[in-house]
Amino acid sequence: MNxxxxxxxxxCAAVCLLAVxxxxxxxxxxxxQPLPAGDDLSELxxxxxxxxxxxKVVTASRFSQLVTEAPAxxxxxxSDDIRKYGYRTLADVLRSVPGLxxxxxxxYSYLGVRGFNRPxxxxxxxxxxxxxxxxxDNIYDTAAIGTEFPLDIxxxxxxxxxxxxxxxxxxSNAFFGVLNIFTRKSGDVGRELxxxxxxxxxxxxxxxxxxxxxxxxxxxxxxxxxxxAGQRSLYFPEFASSPSNGNTFNSDYDxxxxxxxxxxxxxxxxxxxxxxxKKGIPTGAFSTVFNDPNTRTxxxxxxxxxxxxxxxxxxxxxxxxxxxxHYGFDGTYVTDNGAPPSTTNLDTALGNWWGADTVATLTxxxxxxxxxxxxxxxxxxxxxKNVDVNPAAINLDDQRRSVNFGLFIQDEYHILKPLRISxxxxxxxxxxFSAVDxxxxxxxxxxxxxxxxxxxxxxxxxxxxNERYYQDGDTSISNPDLKPEKIRTVDAIWEQYFMxxxxxxxxxxxxxxxxxxxxxxxxANKLVYRNVDNAEAVGVALSMEGFWQNGSxxxxxxxxxxxxxxxxxxxxxxSPRHLVKAxxxxxxxxxxxxxxxxxxxxxxxxxxxxxxxxDPIIVNLSILSRDLWFKGLEASASIYNLFxxxxxxxxxxxxxxxxxxxxxxxxxxxxxxxxxxxxYRF
Amino acid sequence: xxxxxxxxxxxLFLIPPATGFAxxxxxxxxAAMLYNFAKFVEWPADSFGGDSRIxxxxxxxxxxNGPMQSMQGKxxxxxxxxxxxxxxxxxxxxxxxxxxxxxxxxxxxxxLQQAKNYSILTVSDMERFAASGGMIGFYEEGNQLxxxxxxxxxQKRHLQISSHLLKLARSVR
Numbered sequence: 001m002n003x004x005x006x007x008x009x010x011x012c013a014a015v016c017l018l019a020v021x022x023x024x025x026x027x028x029x030x031x032x033q034p035l036p037a038g039d040d041l042s043e044l045x046x047x048x049x050x051x052x053x054x055x056k057v058v059t060a061s062r063f064s065q066l067v068t069e070a071p072a073x074x075x076x077x078x079s080d081d082i083r084k085y086g087y088r089t090l091a092d093v094l095r096s097v098p099g100l101x102x103x104x105x106x107x108y109s110y111l112g113v114r115g116f117n118r119p120x121x122x123x124x125x126x127x128x129x130x131x132x133x134x135x136x137d138n139i140y141d142t143a144a145i146g147t148e149f150p151l152d153i154x155x156x157x158x159x160x161x162x163x164x165x166x167x168x169x170x171x172s173n174a175f176f177g178v179l180n181i182f183t184r185k186s187g188d189v190g191r192e193l194x195x196x197x198x199x200x201x202x203x204x205x206x207x208x209x210x211x212x213x214x215x216x217x218x219x220x221x222x223x224x225x226x227x228x229a230g231q232r233s234l235y236f237p238e239f240a241s242s243p244s245n246g247n248t249f250n251s252d253y254d255x256x257x258x259x260x261x262x263x264x265x266x267x268x269x270x271x272x273x274x275x276x277x278k279k280g281i282p283t284g285a286f287s288t289v290f291n292d293p294n295t296r297t298x299x300x301x302x303x304x305x306x307x308x309x310x311x312x313x314x315x316x317x318x319x320x321x322x323x324x325x326h327y328g329f330d331g332t333y334v335t336d337n338g339a340p341p342s343t344t345n346l347d348t349a350l351g352n353w354w355g356a357d358t359v360a361t362l363t364x365x366x367x368x369x370x371x372x373x374x375x376x377x378x379x380x381x382x383x384x385k386n387v388d389v390n391p392a393a394i395n396l397d398d399q400r401r402s403v404n405f406g407l408f409i410q411d412e413y414h415i416l417k418p419l420r421i422s423x424x425x426x427x428x429x430x431x432x433f434s435a436v437d438x439x440x441x442x443x444x445x446x447x448x449x450x451x452x453x454x455x456x457x458x459x460x461x462x463x464x465x466n467e468r469y470y471q472d473g474d475t476s477i478s479n480p481d482l483k484p485e486k487i488r489t490v491d492a493i494w495e496q497y498f499m500x501x502x503x504x505x506x507x508x509x510x511x512x513x514x515x516x517x518x519x520x521x522x523x524a525n526k527l528v529y530r531n532v533d534n535a536e537a538v539g540v541a542l543s544m545e546g547f548w549q550n551g552s553x554x555x556x557x558x559x560x561x562x563x564x565x566x567x568x569x570x571x572x573x574x575s576p577r578h579l580v581k582a583x584x585x586x587x588x589x590x591x592x593x594x595x596x597x598x599x600x601x602x603x604x605x606x607x608x609x610x611x612x613x614x615d616p617i618i619v620n621l622s623i624l625s626r627d628l629w630f631k632g633l634e635a636s637a638s639i640y641n642l643f644x645x646x647x648x649x650x651x652x653x654x655x656x657x658x659x660x661x662x663x664x665x666x667x668x669x670x671x672x673x674x675x676x677x678x679x680y681r682f
Numbered sequence: 683x684x685x686x687x688x689x690x691x692x693x694l695f696l697i698p699p700a701t702g703f704a705x706x707x708x709x710x711x712x713a714a715m716l717y718n719f720a721k722f723v724e725w726p727a728d729s730f731g732g733d734s735r736i737x738x739x740x741x742x743x744x745x746x747n748g749p750m751q752s753m754q755g756k757x758x759x760x761x762x763x764x765x766x767x768x769x770x771x772x773x774x775x776x777x778x779x780x781x782x783x784x785x786x787x788x789x790x791x792x793x794l795q796q797a798k799n800y801s802i803l804t805v806s807d808m809e810r811f812a813a814s815g816g817m818i819g820f821y822e823e824g825n826q827l828x829x830x831x832x833x834x835x836x837q838k839r840h841l842q843i844s845s846h847l848l849k850l851a852r853s854v855r
Contacts, residue, residue: 052827311838
């Protein structure tokens with residue numbers, strides 16, 4: 001504690017000195033260069049005007065218009081935020097969003113929304129999209145938010161996270177929220193090179209090229225490689241009696257490569273995306289041999305998407321797309337079957353699918369904004385395989401095909417000047433079951449600085465191929481008759497703007513989940529997924545955002561939630577009662593140097609055996625310079641977990657399957673670490 | 683908890699005083715560009731209501747008002763430029779061009795809502811204006827002014843934007 005306080009005081013002193021020093025400097029540099037009076041610029045052509053140099057522009061307030069009009073609780077994170085705060089992955093971004101929390105088991109990152117984040121769930125209850133293209137795969141329905149996310153975060157223009165059920169528009173998986181990633185325009189990217197170096201032998205490189213041609217063709221190409229050795233040595237006290245005394249070496253590695261290409265011509269956009277990531281598993285999960293660096297997972301995800309969008313004035317706007325997607329999973333698990341020192345188990349999955357969807361928006365009557373949509377998907381392959389290498393055995397070889405479609409309609413009716421009502425419903429058909437999900441929202445603006453929103457929505461999550469068909473003939477058995485999960489949510493939100501610079505928001509929610517799919521044991525002691533549980537939750541969210549004249553911005557939020565299992569009345573595991581986020585970004589020198597600290601507090605969470613994790617306060621600090629040394633160069637230095645707090649994340653069932661060792665209840669996260677990054681645009 | 687309080691105090695200390703700072707040259711260049719935009723836009727024949735003038739409306743009080751005043755009386759495609767400062771969304775009926783400055787961010791929805799009833803070219807220097815229902819949004823690249831155009835939004839209001847202007851702009855769908 002003393003050490004912590006000493007470090008905090010040092011940090012205080014350092015930042016204060018820095019701030020004072022640069023404020024003095026900036027005063028000297030604040031010289032306007034006005035154009036000589038009497039110059040008649042209006043005689044110049046636009047081309048000439050665009051060549052003129054002007055003093056740096058600072059936007060006074062940047063409240064996103066999207067958030068105020070949305071009939072939902074929404075958060076927007078821009079590429080400016082990503083650069084200033086030094087976010088490395090989507091998971092880093094989501095950790096800063098009010099009400100969200102991320103746990104990591106050194107293999108995947110799991111997103112918790114509204115207090116729900118059960119260990120072992122694959123983020124299948126959040127819909128993840130890139131430019132409107134669904135990224136959840138057709139085997140596990142995962143929303144990849146860690147290094148396995150197949151798009152370089154530098155290509156992101158902004159991220160919209162909408163809290164609450166979204167099935168009335170998007171269908172399955174939009175259970176707790178919808179995360180939509182929007183990519184940058186090719187003109188915004190230009191020619192860019194980027195490189196970064198960080199702790200744990202981590203480095204990455206990116207090259208991007210975006211341009212438009214006279215013919216109107218617009219292209220963007222980008223490729224990224226990333227490689228990290230991870231923690232070369234990790235210690236797990238629970239495994240102290242293992243041959244290596246609880247130590248594991250060189251098994252936390254993480255490497256990935258990804259590519260992105262986009263062609264835009266007239267009303268058509270053709271996009272291709274591919275990413276592959278390999279991650280070592282250091283935790284001895286799935287009863288693999290502890291301290292064997294050969295246990296690893298490879299995830300690959302790619303798609304090709306052709307989109308069309310056109311407005312027919314006075315008629316409607318039509319958008320349509322057709323796509324082909326691929327997902328591959330390759331898990332190598334070194335297990336100990338009593339047979340030769342170790343045997344290898346290969347767990348693989350392959351998903352291929354194609355689909356088409358279309359949306360038309362029109363205003364048939366004044367005051368009405370109507371949207372109609374249809375979506376079709378055919379799963380050409382949903383294959384899962386599990387084999388042992390030595391002695392050879394095929395435990396599972398399951399191949400499926402399926403079809404699903406959905407139809408939706410939504411109307412936004414501007415009844416009175418300050419009152420808007422939005423009603424929508426979607427029908428989804430999955431052969432063995434169908435789902436109907438309605439949504440109603442009321443948005444009331446008594447004065448333009450106030451918004452009151454009342455929302456009711458329902459959503460479903462279809463059981464995925466893994467839950468229905470996976471069985472290894474030994475410890476688990478499949479359940480093809482699984483039904484979809486269902487959620488019903490009520491939200492009440494009050495948003496208030498004041499003093500031109502600030503926006504505050506206060507909201508409350510209640511939700512009830514039925515037919516929650518959980519892993520249980522049957523009479524023969526085999527693991528099987530069943531629709532057994534019901535969960536209920538209440539929560540309150542409070543947040544405040546501010547923007548200042550000189551370009552500073554920040555936000556502060558507090559979330560309280562309580563999620564219980566309806567039949568037992570017990571709190572759910574891995575669900576924190578309290579969440580606090582604080583972010584502030586300050587320009588130190590014109591608009592060319594920024595310092596951006598952020599803080600995240602997560603209260604204790606319950607592990608699978610009922611004990612509690614700690615409640616860490618994580619502080620990150622990032623410094624960004626833009627065009628400071630020379631034009632086009634952005635350089636940043638970031639320190640993550642500044643006070644070296646040993647945060648604990650909740651472990652899953654798979655971390656307690658070691659035959660001769662006690663289970664892991666928590667997984668310790670990385671201590672203080674840093675990253676340097678350079679980005680050059682020319 | 684003590685630690686938490688110290689950290690929050692630290693963060694609060696870093697909140698800077700509000701200091702305004704905007705290059706004067708910037709608004710003179712913006713005014714000239716705004717005047718030029720009108721040369722490359724076609725309004726439907728009935729938008730002018732028999733008036734021989736073309737009216738640029740500026741919402742509220744912004745640094746653009748001064749430089750724009752010097753455009754008064756100039757010619758755009760045979761029409762005389764008239765500059766008006768307006769303070770209420772209901773006043774947009776007389777406008778052909780509507781400029782909404784950053785300071786009017788809160789009232790943006792009200793102005794855009796009213797503008798939807800007429801063929802008005804909406805322009806602003808608010809961030810993401812062209813993606814939030816506006817037609818032309820200024821942004822800056824390095825130390826130079828640029829603009830992006832949402833052709834879709836303009837077409838919905840029957841405004842024709844010349845390909846010359848579109849080529850100079852970054853397009854927003």
